[in-house]
Amino acid sequence: MHLGSARSALYPFLLARCTGGTFILRIEDTDQKRFVPGAEQELIDGLHWLGINYDEGPDVGGPHGPYRQTERREIYNDYAWQLVKLEHAFPCFCTPDRLAKVRQEQIKNKQNTRYDGICRNLDMDESRRRAASGERYVIRFKMPKEGSIKTTDLLRGPSTTENSALDDSVLLKSDGLPTYHLAAMVDDHLMKISHVIRGSEWLPSLPLHDHIIRAFGWEEPLFVHLSVFLKPSGKGKMSKRETAEAIKGGYSIFVSDMKDLGYIPEGILNWIVLMGWGVPEDDVMTLDDMVARFDVNNLTPSPAAINFAKLDHFNATHIRLLRTDDLAARIKPYFLHEGLDVDDAILLKIVPLIRERLVTLDDCLPFAAWFFKKTVQSNPADLIAKDLTFAQSLDVARQAFEIIKALPNITPAVAEPSMRALVEHLGLKSSQVFGILRAAVTGQTVSPPLFDSMEIVGKEKVLERLKIAIENLEKM
């Protein structure tokens, strides 16, 4: 499941939610050669994780089932033959070999590659007999030779296509399963689909689809063709190479990867919903906000370049919007994964300190893993403040140790003024003194605010770590 599939699910979901409609998950698995075990489950898991919940589907059931097309093969077979009876389709016994040769010949002669129509006017009863006797056949749509068809895409308006430009496309394959063209039209009718929102790669087959629908005499759904995603440079579509490039840069277009990279559904959703849709202002939106503001008519037909920096922005923004307990629950697994013992009460105190520093959830590690470590290992060089000698730094550490030791407690209100007094007394910059303390207590040069952190760690541990730092400095 990639960005494109996620967006293709999001828009109809929003449409259904804001119009009181029903969102159905249908599995289009009619190509047996391309069957991938586990793909359906991954798709379902991805949708659930993102919060794009469907009302009907293979795992939840519903009145329009079954929802896997491979479980509906008799239905398609019936409709295909019904079209034959209506003389809008015909059985075709041509072999793939012959078809390939015809195609080659056409390419050689610079003609368009079309079915040459051999089986178009076979005797119906004869065809039935051959089909019944087990001869391999497909059923093709009998495209009119004359005339034209008017189709409409909701975002692009009406368009007229000459029938002569269209082919006798295969509707039912020789394995008895339908092609997308037949299966989707039949199911859309049976499942009472009002809006077909799909990728723009389907735009060229819209005339065929309309022909099929009209041949049956069905009511047409509204067709909405979404723009494609272009690679970050905006030049060309996402390719395999480009996908690998994204992963190298710490990003991915796959939903399961994004989850592993520490992106949250709220951030991803906000990002993809705006690739092909725009709101005048206040573009930070929850799923509910999107439902309230969504209008299928306002989708844009032009292609959109993928912008990962914007994903980071929306992810960080939505992390900041999370409730403390919610964020705590989401980052806890990262600490656990590092083999750290996590005290929930302490975690709850840490969250407010780091929430505006996180771009992705896994950023919690560099900022806060040290809270849960028994000891920290600071880089000796970090214990020496900028523009100070090691002897001066040692002196600072010693004085700080004594002052803190004498403090009744180390809440920021108590500890910070005392340390600032030390800064003043020594005629140093606060960054110099605080830097030494930070390195000693946290073991790193970047951390959440020092005094809030020290309070969480506790006086005893702060003194212990300061003592170790002093010893390390003495050894230098």
Place this chain on the structure above:
RNA sequence: GCCCCCAUCGUCUAGUGGCCCAGGACGGGGCCCUCUCAAGGCCCAAACAGCGGUUCGAGUCCGCUUGGGGGCACCA
């Protein structure tokens, strides 16, 4: 080769003939805040692809050019 689609700041977009010397967001730059890193506040640079029409008036309508994208399977 044939058919089709798209076109506003670097990027995502608002804009549905006068409210636009074009608005928002990301990214970029500057300043402020500041114990590090962030977050936050203020400010700046940055676009209607080109050319012709239509109209009193065009980013908005039409045509062409250019650029980009898609499709031409017993795949979806």
